[in-house]
Amino acid sequence: xxxxxxxxxxxxxxFPARTLLNLCTDCGKPLLVRYDLEHVKxxxxxxxxxxxxxxxxxxxxxxxxxxxxxVVSLGEGWTPxxxxxxxxxxxxxxxxxxxDESQNPTQSFKARGMTTAVSMALELGVKKLAVPSAGNxxxxxxxxxxxxxxxxxxxxxxxxxRANIIECQLTGAHVTLIDGLITDCGAEVARRKEAEGWFDVxxxxxxxxxxxKKTLGYELAEQLNWTLPDVIVYPTGGGTGLIGMWKAFDxxxxxxxxxxxxxxxxxxxxxxxxxxxxxxxxxxxxxxxFPNAATTASGLRVPKAIGDFLILDAIRASGGTAVAVTDxxxxxxxxxxxxxxxxFVAPEGAACLPALRKLIKFELVSANDKVVLFNTGAGVKYLxxxxxx
Numbered sequence: 001x002x003x004x005x006x007x008x009x010x011x012x013x014x015f016p017a018r019t020l021l022n023l024c025t026d027c028g029k030p031l032l033v034r035y036d037l038e039h040v041k042x043x044x045x046x047x048x049x050x051x052x053x054x055x056x057x058x059x060x061x062x063x064x065x066x067x068x069x070x071v072v073s074l075g076e077g078w079t080p081x082x083x084x085x086x087x088x089x090x091x092x093x094x095x096x097x098x099x100d101e102s103q104n105p106t107q108s109f110k111a112r113g114m115t116t117a118v119s120m121a122l123e124l125g126v127k128k129l130a131v132p133s134a135g136n137x138x139x140x141x142x143x144x145x146x147x148x149x150x151x152x153x154x155x156x157x158x159x160x161x162r163a164n165i166i167e168c169q170l171t172g173a174h175v176t177l178i179d180g181l182i183t184d185c186g187a188e189v190a191r192r193k194e195a196e197g198w199f200d201v202x203x204x205x206x207x208x209x210x211x212x213k214k215t216l217g218y219e220l221a222e223q224l225n226w227t228l229p230d231v232i233v234y235p236t237g238g239g240t241g242l243i244g245m246w247k248a249f250d251x252x253x254x255x256x257x258x259x260x261x262x263x264x265x266x267x268x269x270x271x272x273x274x275x276x277x278x279x280x281x282x283x284x285x286x287x288x289x290f291p292n293a294a295t296t297a298s299g300l301r302v303p304k305a306i307g308d309f310l311i312l313d314a315i316r317a318s319g320g321t322a323v324a325v326t327d328x329x330x331x332x333x334x335x336x337x338x339x340x341x342x343x344f345v346a347p348e349g350a351a352c353l354p355a356l357r358k359l360i361k362f363e364l365v366s367a368n369d370k371v372v373l374f375n376t377g378a379g380v381k382y383l384x385x386x387x388x389x
Contacts, residue, residue: 001066002040006031006207009310018066020124022205023306030204030307032247033064033211041255049222054078056112056215062251063116064211070123072148074105076115077215081223081372086340091356095370097229099220100343101377106167108346108377110140112216113209113240117201118144120208127151130198132185134237134298135164136377141201142173153198155185161298163381181293183303203238204307213241217248220372221258229263230369231320233356235348235376236267236276237302239311246314263372264364265320267311268355270295270327273303276311280322285309296327296385297347299376321364329354331386334379347385349375 006015010029015021017033024031044061052058056077065071081099088096101109114137121129130153131141138154145152152173156165157180168175178185186202193200204210221228228249234242242265252258269277272295279287286309293303305311315322325333327347334350337343352373359365379386 002035002061003064004034004036007034008032009307018124020126020199021207022200030210030310031207033207035062035251037251037254046222046226046257056115056212056219059215059218062218064208065116065119065123067123070119071115072119072122072144073115074111074143074147076104076111076212078219079103081220082341082343084341087337087353090336090340091353092360092367093356093365093369093371094367097370097372098341098343098375099216099372100375101349102346102375102379106136106140106143107381108136108140109213109216109241109374110136111144112212113137114140114144114201114212116212117206117208118148118150121150121199121201122148126199128153128196128198129201130189130193130196131155131201132182132189133160134182134301135160136299136381137203138173138175139164139167139171142168142171145173146171153196155188157181157185157298161382161384163383181301181303183289203240203305204243210240210244210247213244214248214251215244216241217245218252220245221248221252226258228258228261229372231266231359231365231371232263233266233268233352233359233371233373235297235300235351235374236269236311237299237348238305239267239276239307241374241376242267242314243307243310246310246318262318265314265318266355266359267315267320267322268351269322269324270297270300270330270351271324272327273301274324275303275305276308277322277324279308279312280315285312287312297330297351298382299346299348300351321359323355323358325351325354325358334386338379343375344379345375346377346379347382348377349373
């Protein structure tokens with residue numbers, strides 16, 4: 001096992017590895033898993049990865065599960081990095097790619113986080129898991145908990161896409177719908193979890209979902225022959241994927257797998273729920289809760305992200321930025337991406353296209369940059385959104 005300890009992302013306090021914790025007991029901020037990277041560097045040459053299984057567990061030495069018998073997998077990860085030349089020509093970018101996370105189990109990138117979170121729950125003896133979710137995280141937890149034989153207790157806004165609700169019900173979860181936002185669902189989990197014996201696997205309220213998400217960064221590097229792109233455009237609700245990729249880049253550099261160059265990290269949010277954009281523009285490290293949050297892109301309807309400072313730190317350190325787009329822009333973009341490249345993307349992933357156009361307009365991205373857009377889920381799970389067009 002290569003895990004050395006858990007570390008607070010804010011105050012840097014250390015906690016023993018394999019301790020069942022949600023947040024830092026000093027400051028209440030997210031905990032991150034730390035590894036003996038010198039040992040990994042000596043025992044795992046990056047070239048040896050080529051012959052491994054085509055899922056995210058190919059990076060098992062850099063993931064927190066100790067006993068392989070506890071890995072709960074549905075074949076997640078190693079999603080395609082697709083060249084999209086017709087879309088690139090439409091926006092004026094010569095080398096444009098889409099990392100298509102819709103091809104994961106449960107049809108979204110949330111499978112990455114839940115495979116590691118549920119595997120660690122199984123390893124640490126947890127029996128009941130709970131999560132507030134805008135949709136796709138719920139579906140992923142329900143599936144992986146069923147696979148592991150654990151209870152899943154899921155709280156979703158009443159207007160969550162119907163596909164997500166049915167998905168959770170048919171994979172055996174206990175589903176509660178709340179009239180409100182994901183923050184209201186989170187408050188309900190917090191209120192009941194101690195009495196009910198649930199372990200809370202909310203975004204960044206436990207250390208292990210981000211470990212699955214960080215494999216996005218490892219895959220990008222490996223798929224691009226260990227050279228990172230110039231720009232990453234990422235739809236951001238809770239921001240675990242962006243935080244995870246930034247962590248992965250640091251780990252890879254420390255192992256000598258990549259150099260010190262980093263992509264510009266660009267956060268994309270909906271104009272109706274843009275707490276990170278607002279904080280970035282105001283020069284703040286922590287984001288205020290966004291009032292009256294509203295967007296058809298349910299995964300972006302996160303008015304307060306507990307990892308806000310980690311997102312903002314990565315954006316600024318990379319020379320990146322934060323961009324808001326309207327619902328009309330992102331829904332039109334989904335049709336454009338589909339028509340040009342045959343990809344039926346989620347509204348969150350579609351938001352990357354109008355964001356890219358704004359980056360080009362303000363000369364933050366040039367025609368010769370290698371740009372990666374992230375499609376975080378399958379459009380078919382959002383039929384209510386697209387019926388509004």
